[in-house]
Amino acid sequence: MRVIARKTLRDFYEHHTDSKSQLESWFHETEAAHWQEPQDIKQRYPSADILPGNRVVFNIKGNNYRLIVKIHYNTSIVFIRFVGTHAEYDKIDATSI
Numbered sequence: 001m002r003v004i005a006r007k008t009l010r011d012f013y014e015h016h017t018d019s020k021s022q023l024e025s026w027f028h029e030t031e032a033a034h035w036q037e038p039q040d041i042k043q044r045y046p047s048a049d050i051l052p053g054n055r056v057v058f059n060i061k062g063n064n065y066r067l068i069v070k071i072h073y074n075t076s077i078v079f080i081r082f083v084g085t086h087a088e089y090d091k092i093d094a095t096s097i
Contacts, residue, residue: 001033001071003078012065012083022061023083030078037073051095055081068094 009027013020035041038050049057058067066089068082081097082089 001030001035001076001078003027003030003080005080008080008083016065016085019061019065023065023067026058026060026067034076035071035073041071049094053095055095057089057094068097 009023013023047059054071056069060067070079070081
């Protein structure tokens with residue numbers, strides 16, 4: 001998969017350094033993945049939430065942080081839509097961000 005944009009992750013973990021190793025791991029695992037459908041994600045990340053519109057919410061660092069992506073399965077592109085604290089996540093609409 002191609003992840004757009006890694007800089008979003010880096011900008012976040014520069015301020016939340018305890019999230020760096022897990023976000024970097026997620027990035028590298030995602031780049032190596034070949035997801036064709038949401039079930040492929042659930043096999044690797046059982047706690048991920050599949051949302052309408054090909055969006056997926058990943059729990060990062062024991063659910064302290066949330067990562068929302070939008071996936072274009074046909075082109076193998078993962079767009080990072082949001083990364084933030086759990087409190088920040090509670091203030092947004094994950095289905096439209």
